[in-house]
Amino acid sequence: MKSFIIPADVPPSKKELFIKNMQTLCKNTDHLFLFSCDQKIEHLHDDFDPGDDDMPQEVMDPEHFFKIGSQGRVGALATQLELIARYAPHYPNIPYIAKLNSKTNLIPNEQKEPLSAPLWNVKEAVQLIEQNNIPIIGIGITLYLGSEFEDKMMHFAAKSIFEAHKNGLIAIVWMYPRGKAISDDTDPHLLAGAAGAANALGADIVKIKPPHATKEKSVEQKLQEIVVAAGNTRVICSGGTKVDPSKYLQKLQSFIQNGTVAGTATGRNVFQNSLPEAIAMTQAISAIVYDGASEKEAVAYIK
Numbered sequence: 001m002k003s004f005i006i007p008a009d010v011p012p013s014k015k016e017l018f019i020k021n022m023q024t025l026c027k028n029t030d031h032l033f034l035f036s037c038d039q040k041i042e043h044l045h046d047d048f049d050p051g052d053d054d055m056p057q058e059v060m061d062p063e064h065f066f067k068i069g070s071q072g073r074v075g076a077l078a079t080q081l082e083l084i085a086r087y088a089p090h091y092p093n094i095p096y097i098a099k100l101n102s103k104t105n106l107i108p109n110e111q112k113e114p115l116s117a118p119l120w121n122v123k124e125a126v127q128l129i130e131q132n133n134i135p136i137i138g139i140g141i142t143l144y145l146g147s148e149f150e151d152k153m154m155h156f157a158a159k160s161i162f163e164a165h166k167n168g169l170i171a172i173v174w175m176y177p178r179g180k181a182i183s184d185d186t187d188p189h190l191l192a193g194a195a196g197a198a199n200a201l202g203a204d205i206v207k208i209k210p211p212h213a214t215k216e217k218s219v220e221q222k223l224q225e226i227v228v229a230a231g232n233t234r235v236i237c238s239g240g241t242k243v244d245p246s247k248y249l250q251k252l253q254s255f256i257q258n259g260t261v262a263g264t265a266t267g268r269n270v271f272q273n274s275l276p277e278a279i280a281m282t283q284a285i286s287a288i289v290y291d292g293a294s295e296k297e298a299v300a301y302i303k
Helices: 012-026 063-071 081-090 122-132 150-166 188-201 219-229 245-257 275-291 295-302
Strands: 032-036 076-080 096-099 136-143 170-175 205-208 234-238 263-266
Touching: 012 032, 012 136, 012 150, 012 170, 032 063, 032 205, 032 234, 032 275, 063 076, 063 081, 063 275, 076 081, 076 136, 081 096, 081 122, 122 136, 122 150, 136 150, 150 170, 150 188, 170 188, 188 205, 188 219, 219 234, 219 245, 245 263, 245 275, 245 295, 263 275, 275 295
Parallel strands: 032 076, 032 263, 076 096, 096 136, 136 170, 170 205, 205 234, 234 263
Antiparallel strands: none
8 A cells, every 4th residue: 555654643552453444445455435325414315216317216225325335345335423323233344434524405505604513523433333343444524615614624623533543543534615605616726725625634535526627637637636735645536426337437447547536435326226236336436446447347347
C-alpha cells in the first residue's frame, strides 16, 4: 500500500488496529470501494420508490443493503451508526463505516443553510464494537463547506477524526460544498480547496462529487489536481444517480486510471437493482478498483 500512512494521532497501542482496518477497506491495495448506504436519512424515500424507474420491491427494505454487502464484494458498507446496530448482528461479515451525522433533503437552502448535525459520537461507535463485536472499521462525517454552519461541522469533524484515530479507526469525510455561498458545487477549483481542507482536518479519505471539465482540461485532469491538493488524504468520487452500468464502469475506470483517484463511494448504482444484479455490480466495481480490471473485463460480471 504505497500511499498508506499512519497519522501521528494514532497511539502506538492502536497502530496495528489502524493498519488492519485500512487493509480491510483497501484489500491490501492503494484503492477502495465504499458501498454508500446512508440515503435512508439523506434522501428519505426518493431512492427507494419502486414506482420510479421500475425498481424491484426489495430495494425499499433497508436489509437489502446488508444482503448486498454480505454476499457481494465491497471494501466496507457505510451507513448510520444505529442502522448498523439494528442489522449488523445478523450480518457480522461486513466491514462497516459508521456515519455519525446526517440530515434529510426536505429543507431547501433558501429556507435554511445546510447543517448535518451530530447524531452519535466516536465513543458510541467504539462501545458498539467492544460490547457487540461489530466490525466497525471507521467513521464517516458529512461536512457542507460554504454553509454558514461550516464552523460547527468542521469542529465536529476535527474532534471526531482525532477520537477515531485515538481508537484505531479510519476517518472519512463526505466533503460537499453547499449553501447560498456556493454557485457551483462541481467547480474543480472549489473541490481542490475542499479536498485540501479535508486533509487539514485529518481525514484519511475524502469523498467528493466529480468536478466538471473546463475548456482547458478534462474531468480526469482536474481530478489529478484535486488529488494533489488533498496531499496524503485519499480522494474518492461519489457514484451519483443510477446510470447505464457499462457507462458507469467506464467512467469509474477512467477516474482511477486517468484521474488518479483512489476509488469510489457508490450506492444507487448498486442497491437500486435486484439482489443478484446488485451483487454482480459489486463484483464488477471491485474488479476495477481492487484488481485493476479494464471496463470490458468488469462488464463481463454484469452480463
